[in-house]
Amino acid sequence: MRVLVIEDDQETASFLRRALKEQGHVAEYAADGQTGLELARANAYDVLIVDRMLPKCDGLAVIGALRAEEIRTPALILSALGEVDDRVKGLRAGGDDYLTKPYAFSELLARIEALARRTSPEEGSTRFVVGDLVLDRLSHKVTRGGEAIMLQPREFRLLEYLMKHAGQVVTRTMLLENVWDYHFDPQTNVIDVHVSRLRSKIDKNFATPLLHTVRGAGYTIRDSAH
Amino acid sequence: MTALTKLFRTTTFRLSLTYLALFGAAAVVAIFYIYWNTTVLLTRQLHDTIDAELKGLAEQYTDGGLPQLVRTVADRSQTPGSSLYFVADPGGRRVAGNLTSITDELSNSLGPVEFEYSRPAEGGIETRLAFANVFRLPGGYRLIVGRDIEDRRELARVIRSAMLWGLGVMAVFGIGGGYLVSRNLLARIDAIAATARTIMEGDLTGRLPVNGSGDELDRLSESLNLMLARIEQLMAGLREVSDNIAHDLKTPLNRLRNRVEAALHEPYGEPAYRQALERTIEEADGLIKTFNALLSIARLEAGAGGDNKESLDVAALVRDVAELYEPVAEERGLVLRADTVEPIFVRADRQLLGQAIANLIDNAIKYGAPERAQGGNGAEPEVSVTTEAKGPMAEIVVTDRGPGVPSSDRERVLDRFVRLEASRSEPGSGLGLSLVAAVARLHGGALKLEDNHPGLKVVLSLPAESQALLNGVAHQAPGHELRSA
Numbered sequence: 039m040r041v042l043v044i045e046d047d048q049e050t051a052s053f054l055r056r057a058l059k060e061q062g063h064v065a066e067y068a069a070d071g072q073t074g075l076e077l078a079r080a081n082a083y084d085v086l087i088v089d090r091m092l093p094k095c096d097g098l099a100v101i102g103a104l105r106a107e108e109i110r111t112p113a114l115i116l117s118a119l120g121e122v123d124d125r126v127k128g129l130r131a132g133g134d135d136y137l138t139k140p141y142a143f144s145e146l147l148a149r150i151e152a153l154a155r156r157t158s159p160e161e162g163s164t165r166f167v168v169g170d171l172v173l174d175r176l177s178h179k180v181t182r183g184g185e186a187i188m189l190q191p192r193e194f195r196l197l198e199y200l201m202k203h204a205g206q207v208v209t210r211t212m213l214l215e216n217v218w219d220y221h222f223d224p225q226t227n228v229i230d231v232h233v234s235r236l237r238s239k240i241d242k243n244f245a246t247p248l249l250h251t252v253r254g255a256g257y258t259i260r261d262s263a264h
Numbered sequence: 265m266t267a268l269t270k271l272f273r274t275t276t277f278r279l280s281l282t283y284l285a286l287f288g289a290a291a292v293v294a295i296f297y298i299y300w301n302t303t304v305l306l307t308r309q310l311h312d313t314i315d316a317e318l319k320g321l322a323e324q325y326t327d328g329g330l331p332q333l334v335r336t337v338a339d340r341s342q343t344p345g346s347s348l349y350f351v352a353d354p355g356g357r358r359v360a361g362n363l364t365s366i367t368d369e370l371s372n373s374l375g376p377v378e379f380e381y382s383r384p385a386e387g388g389i390e391t392r393l394a395f396a397n398v399f400r401l402p403g404g405y406r407l408i409v410g411r412d413i414e415d416r417r418e419l420a421r422v423i424r425s426a427m428l429w430g431l432g433v434m435a436v437f438g439i440g441g442g443y444l445v446s447r448n449l450l451a452r453i454d455a456i457a458a459t460a461r462t463i464m465e466g467d468l469t470g471r472l473p474v475n476g477s478g479d480e481l482d483r484l485s486e487s488l489n490l491m492l493a494r495i496e497q498l499m500a501g502l503r504e505v506s507d508n509i510a511h512d513l514k515t516p517l518n519r520l521r522n523r524v525e526a527a528l529h530e531p532y533g534e535p536a537y538r539q540a541l542e543r544t545i546e547e548a549d550g551l552i553k554t555f556n557a558l559l560s561i562a563r564l565e566a567g568a569g570g571d572n573k574e575s576l577d578v579a580a581l582v583r584d585v586a587e588l589y590e591p592v593a594e595e596r597g598l599v600l601r602a603d604t605v606e607p608i609f610v611r612a613d614r615q616l617l618g619q620a621i622a623n624l625i626d627n628a629i630k631y632g633a634p635e636r637a638q639g640g641n642g643a644e645p646e647v648s649v650t651t652e653a654k655g656p657m658a659e660i661v662v663t664d665r666g667p668g669v670p671s672s673d674r675e676r677v678l679d680r681f682v683r684l685e686a687s688r689s690e691p692g693s694g695l696g697l698s699l700v701a702a703v704a705r706l707h708g709g710a711l712k713l714e715d716n717h718p719g720l721k722v723v724l725s726l727p728a729e730s731q732a733l734l735n736g737v738a739h740q741a742p743g744h745e746l747r748s749a
Contacts (some may be wrong), residue, residue, distance in 0.1 A: 123568070123571050123572055126572060138556075140548075140552055142545075142549075192587060218584075218588055220588070220615065220618055220619075220622070221615050222615055222618065222619035222622065223553055223556065223557075223619075224588065224589075224622055224626065225622070225623065225626045225696065226589075226592055226626055226629070226630070227592070228588050228589060228591070228592050231591040231592050231595055232588075232591055235591055254542075
């Protein structure tokens, strides 16, 4: 994955670049909005990581300029402003996701991987398959090994989101935001309990577990046989 | 600025002067109008009378010539009254009439004329004003028929002096009244200004004087006093918050620092370091959460965050949040029941209201288990969430069967960082209810804690949208405006 980091804080930028390299991604870097805009125009990136407050050209303006030129590279906005209105402003300006500082690197990584996947053709497919688990988005039916699994509507959406991002790590916050549309801290491990309920339905009576917990990050659904 | 110039500059005083000028002008116009109309009327009567006299005399003249005219004039002159007659020979001498003499000016003029004449009165001779018509008769004779109009001159004099007196009295009362009213008002304004100054100097307990008359100045003072109370409350809150921040943020920071320091000195190698680092991250995450919650509350209390209000169904939102927490409740052996019958619409920020409901349910689940009460209170382990329209308000009621909150602490637990001793065993920052209270305030609502016999009953009330508004939005699904998936 080729990532462009537009961030004016040198230390944060070099930490991000090193950490992304460790994960096998190519990370390039711009220290101000102007340079960032030029790089994003000239090269094909999979994801942009844009700091909200930048010298020369504000982060939202960079994204706005790119969108005006029909450059649709997914962009994650990093900001110290975490309130709901700021998030809404960021997404309205053309950002695809919004992460508040301070953040865990695992959260950032999971989010940019999810963003990069959005441009892949899988996004629009009507059937998700992981191993012998099949989810049909049109008929709202889930089967594993040909056996029907009954899910509550919310459980269905939870599984749908996990399977859409099969093989990727999905964080608890991402689940809360995308499955429940809540952008606040629920205080308790609510997501964990929902995931464990889902797991008991799709994994309990089967030899190979598909839904895995990734320590310190979140969850992933994948066929371990591959 | 002297006291007097200060007084003259007051709005009331200027207003009194303006009114004085206006009323004065109106009075002058009115009196003048009456005077003028009266004069016109009197003049017309005068002309009519003289014309009638002339007509009579003309008949006499036609009948018997000059001698009969002279006789008639002499006759009429005997009758006392305000009619004046004079017949003059070509030399201007009197032939008949009750005027003693005439001036050259009068004898030379012709037609209507105003003149002064003298007549004997008590203690001498008085000069009076008269109006007459002068005719030339054949043979150089002249006939003068007129009337005494001294009364008219008198009337003008009376009216003029009445006007002057009236204006004078008006001016005295106007200026005097203005002075008194302004002085009274100025004294009150000065009192308010003095209080304001002491408040600015740092004494926030000062309040503006209210004299109970309920006038506009009183109402202004009352409003300002409410504002001052709010400011005082905010300042007190700020002071308290900084104290609390010092305690509740510094303590974990200190713990964090100690742990890192201890790990540095530990000789146990990598696994120990790793464990210390992991716990450090955990601690840092906790701090970040506390910090975020504090910032949110501060922003809400400053009135920010109201930009994303939309019309939404509280009942649906409550069901939605309850569904999120239902498995957690079950895991803890509680039944979470969401009882929402009909949709109730409010104007609210979905995220903020959602968070407020989540905090209330989370609290009820954490602290609402009956076994937490001493020896258990035998009640069904149930957390219930209901929504109800109560008059103009939409109420969200969360009840539990836990130990409840003593009535003496019910106000206090809404404050930042306040955690009752009984709750210390659960993780939490003591900011949950403060945030709910702040959300309620931002939406024009309120948060109340009550007794659930046994347990705690929390009532979050928000202004409901009126039926009329509701019709337009009832068919729309409430707000999933932005969804990033």
